[in-house]
Structure formats: structure tokens, C-alpha cells
Amino acid sequence: MSKFTGFAMKKLNEVGWVEKEKPECGRRDAIIKPLALSPCTSDIHTVWEGAIGDRKDMILGHEAVGIIEEVGPDVKDFKVGDEVIVPAITPDWEDEAAQRGFPSQTTGALGGWKFSNFKDGVFGEVFHVNLADANLAKLPENVKPETAVMLSDMFSTGMMGSENAKIKLGSTVAVIGIGPVGLCSVAGARNLGAGRIFAVGTRPNCVKVAKEYGATDIVNYKEGPIDEQIMEATDNEGVDAVIIAGGNMETWKQAVKMAKAGSVISNVNYLSGADIVPLPREAWGCGMANIDIATGLCPGGRVRMERLASLIEYGRINPDSLITHKFKGFDKVEDALMLMKDKPKDLIKPVVLCD
Ligand code: NAD
Ligand code: ZN
Secondary structure (H helix, E strand, O other): OOEEEEEEEEEOOEEEEEEEEOOOOOOOOEEEEEEEEOOOHHHHHHHHOOOOOOOOOEEOOOOEEEEEEEEOOOOOOOOOOOEEEEOOOOOOOOOHHHHOOOHHHOOOOOOOOOEOOOEOOOOEOOEEEOOHHHHOEEOOOOOOHHHHOOHHHHHHHHHHHHHHOOOOOOOOEEEEOOOHHHHHHHHHHHHOOOOOEEEEOOOHHHHHHHHHHOOOEEEOHHHOOHHHHHHHHOOOOOEEEEEEOOOOHHHHHHHHHHEEEEEEEEEOOOOOOOOOOOOOOOOOHHHOOOOEEEEOOOOOOHHHHHHHHHHHHOOOOOHHHHEEEEEEOHHHHHHHHHHHHHOOOOOOEEEEEOO
16 A cells, blocks of 8 residues: 545645555654544544644544554564554653653644644554654553543543642542543542542533542532532532633633642643633732642653553553444544534544444
């Protein structure tokens, strides 16, 4: 095969199939054929909200499990035919930002995010992965591709939201937005030892999974300001950590108002729609309230994926609960993406099984 097809952002607000030359495999790289794929809310922000600006004929997608079709001669730990989890974020591990501990930001802000940002993504019959030894993880034998594809971005990002929130044993946590990412933040909070976990959301499917993943209280944001509801439920104490995984600019004000001194507001949401993020000055102690704000891009790389896979293998997380829609056949990636755009009420995550 010298040409392949993929489903692409043709330009802002337009998607379609494109044909491209097969990517070259560098000495330390790999070429992968997808086994399971999933679209991300970020693909929707990218195409229809212009969140990262315009792109021309860029293949979308950054959540994949695949089978190795080709490896470069310097790849040590992987061979043709291996089934692998592909992280959404594939950093340049030698870059100085990686050495400082921030691999997702290598070569610049969000630079570890290559697929469907500044190189073709995984919604192709084949796709290229840089630094295979550092950026791929073997799919454990007892884990299905469709289960593991939830690790690439959803669990890595959602659980990072909880890690960045510095949750301690018994901490009280609020997770705002319980789409797939927020649900993974709930799972992260529980795994890190949180006590009470408020999950802010309304959709019955998401509420059910939130409870399964460890939420102790459900807050409906359509029934009044969530800061007021959470302050009342905590006898005006507030929470030790707020994880923002959905909502709008108003959410930031509410987050500050429910945060205790010493707490962290940990954002994983992809902000769009306004240039300035508002913080309530007084509630934030005029900037002196010891309420910190943490941000981060999904952690990538091999060790991260291996650790998340071990959470599946040893029964700590059950990613299958996120999967509400399954498609069979690579060409169905288009339907899966459009479903993600339309967001029917019963949707959490769709997966595409490629064979
Ligand atoms: P999603 O749209 O499925 O989930 C967001 C949820 O928030 C929805 O269920 C929505 O109904 C709910 N919501 C809307 N308004 C709300 C409000 N006022 N209060 C509380 N909840 C409200 O999205 P997702 O796939 O779960 O992703 C969440 C965000 O994370 C997106 O913005 C996505 O682009 C971003 N993301 C970031 C990274 C990263 O690396 N930081 C990675 C992946 C996704
Ligand atoms: Zn994503």
C-alpha cells in the first residue's frame, strides 16, 4: 500500500475522507494499523469551534489501539504484529520540557499532542507513531482493544485531573462535568483515596457510571448554582479539590466559591468560546486565598499507558462502562465522530472496532 485513506478535518467546519501517501517510518518509529478507535470531544472543538485554528485535510482522531505494521530498525521492544495501546499524547522525550517533568508540553505548549493537532491523527487505515519504544505500550493479553482505547485519552486525562488536584486520603472532591473525562476523574479521585465525591451532572447514563466509579453525591447544575448546593451539603465548609471537566466560564466562579483554603482547582476542560477566564476576586481572597489552579494536558507515553492498563488488569477501573455505542468497520469512524458531535443524551463514548 502506498496510499491510504483517513477521515479528516478538511477545513474549519468541514470533515470528509481524504487519500494520502503512506507515512514514512523513521528509524525509531512505528506504523500502526488501528484495531479500535474512539473520537474525542476535542475533535469536535477542533473542527467546529476552531479551538486550535484552521487545519487543511488533517486526519482526525487521537484515541487508538492498533497492531504494528512496520517498525524502524532502531526500535528495540516492539515488532511487527504486536498489539499496542497508542497514547493520545506522544512526546519528544529528549526535549527539555520532558526533562523538566512536563512531557505533554514538549517543543511548546501542547506540543506532545501531535495526532489531530499538527500531524495526521489515528483515523487512518494506517498512522505514524514517533519514538515507538517510548510512546507505545503492549496491550495486555486479557484486555480487549475496545477497553484499552479508553486509556489513551479518557482515563489518562481524567485521572490526571485528580492527580493534579493533590487529593489526600479522605479529601472531599467535586467533579464538575461528568462526560467521559469527568467520569474518569471520579474514578481517579476514588483510586487516590478521596472520601466524599460530588459529581456534578444530569444525564442518567453518566450519573449511573459516576456512582459506579465512586461518586457519593450527585449535584444537578440545572437545579441552581452548584457552589450553593455544595456549600449547603458541606455545612459551608466547601471542598478540598475541584476538578473541572465540563461547564462554561461561570463554572470557574462557582469552583472558586466552593473551594476551601488549601484546595486545588484542577482544570482538564478544553476552554473555548471566550478569551478571558473570569475568577471571582473576592471569593478568591483577592488572589490570596490559598486556592491554587492546576492545568494539564493528557499525560502520554509508555509508562503511563502500562500503569493505566494495570488498573484494568487488577480490577481498579472498568473502562467498559464508558462505552455506550459500538460500531463495526473502519469506515464507521465517520458515524462515530458525527455521533460525538450530535451528543445524544445516552452517549458517553462510542468505539469503532476496525476489522
Ligand atoms: P463532554 O462534553 O462529554 O462532557 C462535559 C459534560 O459537562 C457534559 O456531560 C455536559 O452536559 C456537562 N456540562 C455542561 N454544562 C455544565 C455545567 N454548567 N456544569 C456541569 N456540567 C456541565 O466532554 P468530555 O469528553 O468528557 O471532555 C471534557 C472536556 O475535556 C472537553 O472540553 C474536552 O475537550 C476536554 N479534554 C481535555 C483533555 C486534556 O488533555 N486536558 C483531553 C481530552 C479531553
Ligand atoms: Zn482528546
